[in-house]
Amino acid sequence: MSSTRSWKCYKCGREIVPGMRFTFTKNGAIHWECFRENVRDFFNGSVPEDVNVLMELMDYLNEGIIKLRELEVRAIVDDVKGTIVSRRKMLEGEAAKVMKDLEGLLDRYGAKY
Numbered sequence: 001m002s003s004t005r006s007w008k009c010y011k012c013g014r015e016i017v018p019g020m021r022f023t024f025t026k027n028g029a030i031h032w033e034c035f036r037e038n039v040r041d042f043f044n045g046s047v048p049e050d051v052n053v054l055m056e057l058m059d060y061l062n063e064g065i066i067k068l069r070e071l072e073v074r075a076i077v078d079d080v081k082g083t084i085v086s087r088r089k090m091l092e093g094e095a096a097k098v099m100k101d102l103e104g105l106l107d108r109y110g111a112k113y
Contacts, residue, residue, distance in 0.1 A: 009034050018069065021062040023099050025113060032062055038113040039106065048109070054102040061095040 007016045007029035014031070016022045021032035030038075036055060039047060047055075068088035075081040106113055 011035070011038060019066060021059075021066065023058065023062070023095070025099070025103060027113070030113075032058070035113060039111065042106075042109075042111045042113065051102070051105060051109075054098060054105065057098050058095060058102065061091055061098060064091050065095065 007022070008014065009016055009022070009031045010028045011030055011034035016029055016031060022029055023032055023035055024030075025035070039051065039055065043051070065088055068084055068091065071084050072081055072088065075084055103113075
């Protein structure tokens with residue numbers, strides 16, 4: 001399944017293309033690496049462990065979402081494709097929840113991201 005939606009990263013201004021890791025913050029869409037760089041810069045490279053833990057969890061979720069998108073393309077039978085799509089949407093929902101938790105934690109530190 002292909003998506004016709006596209007976004008531009010609010011940090012670097014480049015397009016976010018299928019297969020890239022990215023996330024949404026209250027500021028909009030951002031490449032995951034751009035987000036991580038913003039966080040590292042804010043903390044001068046000494047990121048608190050709880051922030052690192054949530055960012056690592058986001059890494060796993062983002063990788064899973066990308067893998068499921070690849071599997072959607074490979075699936076031939078509609079039932080299989082539907083199963084994969086529903087699991088991807090579940091992961092996307094979990095990623096959104098974790099991102100909200102991460103933003104809340106960063107806000108407590110006064111971080112700009």
